[in-house]
Amino acid sequence: MPLIATMKKPQGTPSRSRFSALQHHPRSWTYKVYLLPTPHQRHVRISAWRQLVQDMGVSESLLRVVPTVPDWVPAQDAADAAAEVVSAMCPGAGELVACRYAEVTFIDQGVNFEAVGCPVCAAPLDSDWWQERMDDAYATRFATLDAVTPCCSATVSLNDLEYYWPAAFARFELQVRDPGRGWLSPDEAAQVSTVLGITVRQVFSHY
Known part of the structure; x- marks a missing residue:
């Protein structure tokens, strides 16, 4: 079964502060991890994800697929179906994570920002x-x-x-870690849009 986890940001964040992609995290979010075929791999990959959240020092690439409407969130069955479609398009990926954020979040491109x-x-x-x-x-x-x-x-x-490169705002994203490929083709993106129920856009991030 996929792992569901909820993480909360400490209270007391100022109402206005200098924004940066590394400083801003939603006050709470839920992530659902796919592509975890064995308990051992589940433990290893979740441990790696927690370490990444702690220090933001791990170098990795992310292919991120998000709705074009920032505050739109799909039903669970649509999210699961879209995750399966994207998974099939990225057979060499390290992991696929479906994230549901409590607030609209800036989906940044990391060091790819130009x-x-x-x-x-x-x-x-x-x-x-x-x-x-x-x-x-x-x-x-x-x-x-x-x-x-x-x-x-x-x-x-x-x-x-x-x-340049693309960025977006969203409350939901399909996040493919180390995708092993480039952008989804227009036809592939259209397939994901059909299953998810809304037009999607892509962000390619590197940290």
């Missing part, structure tokens, strides 16, 4: 402007993602900015 652009006029966006908007959104626990771009004064969602 730049941010405007989705309306394609102008590059200053990193300080983006950081300030992330601070504003983080103060609302990412419940509010709207921002007005400095280039063309368009009102856009931080979720819709052009991230």
Whole structure:
């Protein structure tokens, strides 16, 4: 049977603080681990995951599949079915984890981050402007993602900015650790979208 675990963040977090991907963790989340064929492998992999959470010092790559709507969370049967589909697409993966977050969470690309652009006029966006908007959104626990771009004064969602490499906001993700492959193809992503019940996007993270 898959392992279910819940972890809670200590109380007392300031309502506003300088945002960073390594500092921000949801106050609670549930993760469901797949691809654990034996009790020994289950113990080894969960131990490795706990160590990663503790020190964030392990180098690894993650293929992350998330809904395009940040606060959307699938039913359990849809999540399980989508996990099976993604698992079949990544036969050489180390592990697949389905994460349900208590709050909308920034699904970052780790060291793959390069730049941010405007989705309306394609102008590059200053990193300080983006950081300030992330601070504003983080103060609302990412419940509010709207921002007005400095280039063309368009009102856009931080979720819709052009991230290089891609990034996203979500309350649910299928996270493939060390996937052993590159991006899902458009046809593969469409298959996952059909099973999950919503269009998905991908984030490739490296830490």
